[in-house]
Amino acid sequence: MKPIATIRTIGHFLAVSLLAYPAVLFAQEAELDFDYFKNEVQPIFLAKRDGNVRCIQCHTRSSGFRIQALQEHQLFWSDEQSQMNYESAIQYVLAGEDPLKSRFLTHPLSVDAGGDPFHGGGKHFHSQFDPEWRIMADWVAGAKTRREPSEIAVRIIQTNAAGDDSTVIDPATNEVVGRITDIEIPHGVVGAPGGSQVYITNEAMHSLDIVDARTLRVKRRIPLSGRPNNVAVTSDGKKVYVAIMEMPGSVDIIDVASMSNVKTLPVNGAIHNVYVTPDSRYAVAGSIQTRTINVIDTRTDEVAWELEMSSGIRPMTFDTKADGSTKNIFVQLSGFHGFAVVDFDKRQEVARIEHPAVPGEEAHLDGLQGAPAHGLAVSPDGKTLWSTSKVYSHVYIHSLPDLKEIGRVFVGQHPEWITFTPDGKRVYIGAAGDHVTYSVDAEKMEAIAMIPVGQVPKRVATVLMALD
Numbered sequence: 299m300k301p302i303a304t305i306r307t308i309g310h311f312l313a314v315s316l317l318a319y320p321a322v323l324f325a326q327e328a329e330l331d332f333d334y335f336k337n338e339v340q341p342i343f344l345a346k347r348d349g350n351v352r353c354i355q356c357h358t359r360s361s362g363f364r365i366q367a368l369q370e371h372q373l374f375w376s377d378e379q380s381q382m383n384y385e386s387a388i389q390y391v392l393a394g395e396d397p398l399k400s401r402f403l404t405h406p407l408s409v410d411a412g413g414d415p416f417h418g419g420g421k422h423f424h425s426q427f428d429p430e431w432r433i434m435a436d437w438v439a440g441a442k443t444r445r446e447p448s449e450i451a452v453r454i455i456q457t458n459a460a461g462d463d464s465t466v467i468d469p470a471t472n473e474v475v476g477r478i479t480d481i482e483i484p485h486g487v488v489g490a491p492g493g494s495q496v497y498i499t500n501e502a503m504h505s506l507d508i509v510d511a512r513t514l515r516v517k518r519r520i521p522l523s524g525r526p527n528n529v530a531v532t533s534d535g536k537k538v539y540v541a542i543m544e545m546p547g548s549v550d551i552i553d554v555a556s557m558s559n560v561k562t563l564p565v566n567g568a569i570h571n572v573y574v575t576p577d578s579r580y581a582v583a584g585s586i587q588t589r590t591i592n593v594i595d596t597r598t599d600e601v602a603w604e605l606e607m608s609s610g611i612r613p614m615t616f617d618t619k620a621d622g623s624t625k626n627i628f629v630q631l632s633g634f635h636g637f638a639v640v641d642f643d644k645r646q647e648v649a650r651i652e653h654p655a656v657p658g659e660e661a662h663l664d665g666l667q668g669a670p671a672h673g674l675a676v677s678p679d680g681k682t683l684w685s686t687s688k689v690y691s692h693v694y695i696h697s698l699p700d701l702k703e704i705g706r707v708f709v710g711q712h713p714e715w716i717t718f719t720p721d722g723k724r725v726y727i728g729a730a731g732d733h734v735t736y737s738v739d740a741e742k743m744e745a746i747a748m749i750p751v752g753q754v755p756k757r758v759a760t761v762l763m764a765l766d
């Protein structure tokens with residue numbers, strides 16, 4: 299049952315100034331949609347904005363606009379609580395009217411931007427084009443779903459393993475264009491294929507955090523069965539697989555549409571990294587503790603086969619056959635300075651490549667955490683395999699399928715994960731020891747920028763992000 303508040307506005311015209319947000323021009327009969335309020339507006343009450351207290355910190359005790367308190371470890375409101383929040387919020391809303399007539403919208407909005415003079419909770423939004431304020435204004439105007447983005451762009455997201463943030467980089471300029479905050483110990487990151495949101499595993503709260511691409515705020519934290527490591531998404535965007543780094547071992551499967559953790563699949567060993575194969579037919583999960591690669595069938599979400607290797611499973615990547623199915627798994631192993639090759643059909647190791655020392659380069663043996671080589675990626679055209687060495691501060695480039703070394707690039711202290719831009723022209727590598735992300739020209743095989751990011755950058759991913 300959906301509670302609905304309706305107000306008719308007859309022949310309502312508004313003189314629009316350049317400052318004003320024009321949502322009202324489209325509203326003839328506005329309904330205050332409950333699902334939109336629940337999933338899009340409510341996250342704003344939980345979000346931490348720089349310099350502001352979260353709305354929920356004050357309004358659980360308010361006699362006016364009242365937000366239901368969350369129990370300890372409760373990460374989001376139940377439907378019943380959401381309904382109570384909704385009923386309280388609509389007291390301060392004039393549906394379909396000029397947004398500046400709703401106290402709900404004017405109270406947290408700066409005076410300069412059209413807000414009212416005083417809010418005991420301070421001013422949270424400084425423009426009517428603030429993406430969070432727009433979400434609220436669209437709700438007041440009758441929105442049932444988020445508006446379509448006018449622009450979607452490629453972004454590189456670098457999570458900072460010892461930071462409380464993730465850095466958003468524009469690969470067209472190599473500039474930092476945003477920061478995702480409020481996730482302490484972000485681990486892995488992947489993007490929704492359509493660009494609406496990104497998924498970041500939160501080691502501190504044991505949650506999968508959904509980050510809205512347009513606001514860069516955490517939109518929902520989904521409770522996990524244990525402490526997470528890396529994360530992967532299917533190419534249709536419907537399912538997210540989360541590595542749970544706790545024995546005896548599991549992978550949590552998240553249904554994106556309902557934003558819920560629908561299955562905790564037992565696997566062999568605590569899982570460090572999980573990947574979805576390029577054809578999305580399998581999720582491949584590796585354990586350091588049991589040295590096992592677990593291959594999960596994504597149609598049944600059951601383990602299809604497993605393979606024990608000589609030592610712990612570190613980063614993996616894949617190449618494909620002409621039909622798009624998986625040909626090999628390339629895998630880095632604990633204590634091995636290079637990578638192994640596993641034939642996907644034969645389900646066995648078929649080759650091993652050790653990276654040679656780099657003449658003149660001092661070997662780093664401190665702080666390797668058991669993994670001398672810890673970053674692997676295949677170029678989008680399938681012609682090269684890139685593998686980082688923490689020992690020699692280089693990325694080694696091999697041709698495929700013959701696995702001949704064709705080049706090396708210095709990429710800073712303790713280089714880690716690797717990601718390509720979709721056009722294959724740029725490679726981004728987190729240099730954990732230098733607190734920068736390297737941008738490498740893939741064709742020339744030379745570093746072209748060192749982008750300052752946060753503390754100990756490791757996991758890095760290429761995503762699409764809706765900008766507006």
Ligand code: HEC
Pocket residue numbers: 342343350351352353354355356357360361362363364390401402403405406416417418419420422
């Ligand atoms: C630091 C505490 C604090 C925070 C944070 C805070 N508020 Fe308030 N809010 C108040 C107080 C106190 C009042 C009552 C006095 C007033 O009208 O300003 C109030 C009033 C309101 C009102 C008018 C209805 C009422 O209860 O009187 C609305 C609507 C409102 N706040 C929305 C918000 C929203 C939305 C946020 C987050 C974006 C927020 N507030 C954050 C303290 C806070």
